[in-house]
Amino acid sequence: MTVRPVWKYSLRAVALAYLAALLLAPVVFIFIRTFEHGFSTAWAYMTTPAAISAFWLSVLIAAIAVPLNTIFGVGTALVLVRSKARGRKILDALIDIPFVVSPVIIGLALIVVYGIHGWFGSWFVDHGIPIIFDPRGMIIATVFVSLPFCVREVAPVLMEVGTEQEQAAATLGASSWQTFWRVTLPSIRVGVAYGVVLTTARALGEIGAVAVVSSNVLGSTVSLPLLVKYRTQTLGPGGITAAYATGVELAVMSLIVLLAMTLLAPQRKDAR
Amino acid sequence: MSPPPPADTLAAPLGAPPPGSTSRAHAGLRVRGAGGALGLGLSTLYLSIFVLIPVAAVVDVALGSGWHAFWTSFTNTVALTALEQTLAISAVVAAVGSVLGTVVAWVLVRDQFGGKQILNSVIDLPFALPTIVASLALLGLYGTSSPVGIDIALTKTIVGVALLFVTLPFAVRSVQPVLLELDQEVEEAAASLGAANATTFRRIVLPALRPAILSGTALSFARCMGEYGSIVLLAGKVQIASLVIFADVESATGSGNSAYQPAAGLSVALLAIALAVLFGLRKWGTDGDG
Numbered sequence: 001m002t003v004r005p006v007w008k009y010s011l012r013a014v015a016l017a018y019l020a021a022l023l024l025a026p027v028v029f030i031f032i033r034t035f036e037h038g039f040s041t042a043w044a045y046m047t048t049p050a051a052i053s054a055f056w057l058s059v060l061i062a063a064i065a066v067p068l069n070t071i072f073g074v075g076t077a078l079v080l081v082r083s084k085a086r087g088r089k090i091l092d093a094l095i096d097i098p099f100v101v102s103p104v105i106i107g108l109a110l111i112v113v114y115g116i117h118g119w120f121g122s123w124f125v126d127h128g129i130p131i132i133f134d135p136r137g138m139i140i141a142t143v144f145v146s147l148p149f150c151v152r153e154v155a156p157v158l159m160e161v162g163t164e165q166e167q168a169a170a171t172l173g174a175s176s177w178q179t180f181w182r183v184t185l186p187s188i189r190v191g192v193a194y195g196v197v198l199t200t201a202r203a204l205g206e207i208g209a210v211a212v213v214s215s216n217v218l219g220s221t222v223s224l225p226l227l228v229k230y231r232t233q234t235l236g237p238g239g240i241t242a243a244y245a246t247g248v249e250l251a252v253m254s255l256i257v258l259l260a261m262t263l264l265a266p267q268r269k270d271a272r
Numbered sequence: 273m274s275p276p277p278p279a280d281t282l283a284a285p286l287g288a289p290p291p292g293s294t295s296r297a298h299a300g301l302r303v304r305g306a307g308g309a310l311g312l313g314l315s316t317l318y319l320s321i322f323v324l325i326p327v328a329a330v331v332d333v334a335l336g337s338g339w340h341a342f343w344t345s346f347t348n349t350v351a352l353t354a355l356e357q358t359l360a361i362s363a364v365v366a367a368v369g370s371v372l373g374t375v376v377a378w379v380l381v382r383d384q385f386g387g388k389q390i391l392n393s394v395i396d397l398p399f400a401l402p403t404i405v406a407s408l409a410l411l412g413l414y415g416t417s418s419p420v421g422i423d424i425a426l427t428k429t430i431v432g433v434a435l436l437f438v439t440l441p442f443a444v445r446s447v448q449p450v451l452l453e454l455d456q457e458v459e460e461a462a463a464s465l466g467a468a469n470a471t472t473f474r475r476i477v478l479p480a481l482r483p484a485i486l487s488g489t490a491l492s493f494a495r496c497m498g499e500y501g502s503i504v505l506l507a508g509k510v511q512i513a514s515l516v517i518f519a520d521v522e523s524a525t526g527s528g529n530s531a532y533q534p535a536a537g538l539s540v541a542l543l544a545i546a547l548a549v550l551f552g553l554r555k556w557g558t559d560g561d562g
Binding site for chain 2: 255
């Protein structure tokens with residue numbers, strides 16, 4: 001339908017104003033506030049021992065959670081799309097649980113299972129591998145919250161590419177293993193890449209679930225998002241500027257993620 | 273018509289290669305069947321360790337101290353206030369976000385102007401940006417030292433703004449593809465038959481978009497009900513369920529899992545409400561044309 005100019009420009013104005021106030025202004029603002037005292041000041045806050053430790057903890061969490069959920073995601077997508085095994089419909093429904101459960105409830109759930117009085121927690125504590133109030137718990141919490149992304153990206157692509165090429169490979173004598181690596185994986189790589197990007201973004205940014213299972217000790221169990229919260233709530237030297245500096249550090253990471261999403265988006269649309 | 277050949281050619285991607293003694297096609301099928309079950313088992317095991325057992329444990333702890341304790345955990349004054357406020361704010365945000373999200377989707381699909389592609393990419397920013405950074409930025413921008421003179425810190429309004437931020441991609445991205453696919457010829461036919469734009473929109477466009485809009489609303493609502501990161505710095509004394517649960521967990525005293533009973537009880541109530549609304553909205557979206 002042809003919208004009259006007055007409507008066209010009003011709608012455009014509403015959309016642009018909404019996005020400017022909601023998305024653009026906050027992000028621009030945090031960059032301005034961070035660098036208004038100079039780049040070196042901001043850099044100093046990003047490189048304190050606590051900040052460096054937080055950075056590496058965030059990297060460690062993502063480096064473990066993302067590969068785990070990628071392997072799970074691809075394998076599970078194959079089971080859901082390609083197999084006729086009974087029970088896969090139930091599995092399909094249960095995978096989305098992390099999308100609807102509050103991150104705080106996820107943290108609580110891990111405490112009552114893996115905490116010192118939890119279902120399995122005492123065994124782990126007895127064997128000298130505490131989970132809750134330890135980076136291990138933060139990793140498990142991150143696996144939980146970022147679990148569905150890869151499955152949900154890969155499954156539709158797998159459905160779309162079909163099985164003809166796989167059947168051809170099998171006819172030509174390829175084993176299941178060879179078919180997977182040489183035929184299936186290359187044809188779903190955009191879906192996997194998009195899933196990895198979304199999982200990474202969530203793993204780096206998660207705060208609710210990891211806050212519950214973290215002991216909040218600077219230098220050991222404070223990731224970058226927790227450091228932002230810590231620096232905002234307990235204004236130390238540098239005050240809020242220190243918090244902004246860590247916020248910008250995360251924002252830069254997320255802009256890289258956004259760029260990856262933008263570059264992959266057209267190919268992802270083609271693949272679906 | 274004869275049934276198509278089994279499509280599950282690669283049900284066992286990680287399974288063992290077929291034994292060499294039997295013919296490949298036959299062995300392949302057999303291994304595939306077993307491999308599918310094995311894969312399903314491994315996936316379920318992984319999901320159980322990280323998700324299913326912990327969620328079951330929360331329900332167990334919530335109910336473990338008896339029905340009375342469970343009832344009290346979400347009907348005490350603090351919990352009830354938090355549930356009411358969370359529900360009200362989530363409903364308003366989901367509704368407002370859906371309307372404005374649909375406007376944004378409309379402009380992205382039907383309008384033409386320079387820089388539209390950049391705008392389209394920016395919609396996903398809330399998926400990429402850590403929620404605590406959004407919280408910090410909104411606190412600075414619309415808080416006590418606001419450079420634009422809007423101080424709404426520690427109010428329901430700023431909590432709502434933060435929730436609009438995190439749910440923006442749900443609202444836009446669920447409507448946008450449907451709008452792209454929409455056949456404009458039907459709209460032109462309506463116009464040529466004398467329908468005003470308002471009528472065409474109400475009778476042709478809106479019904480086609482309804483399931484997508486309601487699906488986006490449902491996703492937004494579910495996200496709002498559990499959100500923590502984007503509002504933790506902003507809520508102040510505004511009682512939000514996830515913040516109350518967090519405080520309950522932090523202040524849990526006593527030994528054993530029963531110390532977490534109040535937090536678990538409120539968690540189960542919150543989750544039950546969120547799921548009920550989620551399925552209700554989805555059903556409303558897919559049922560008939562009302």
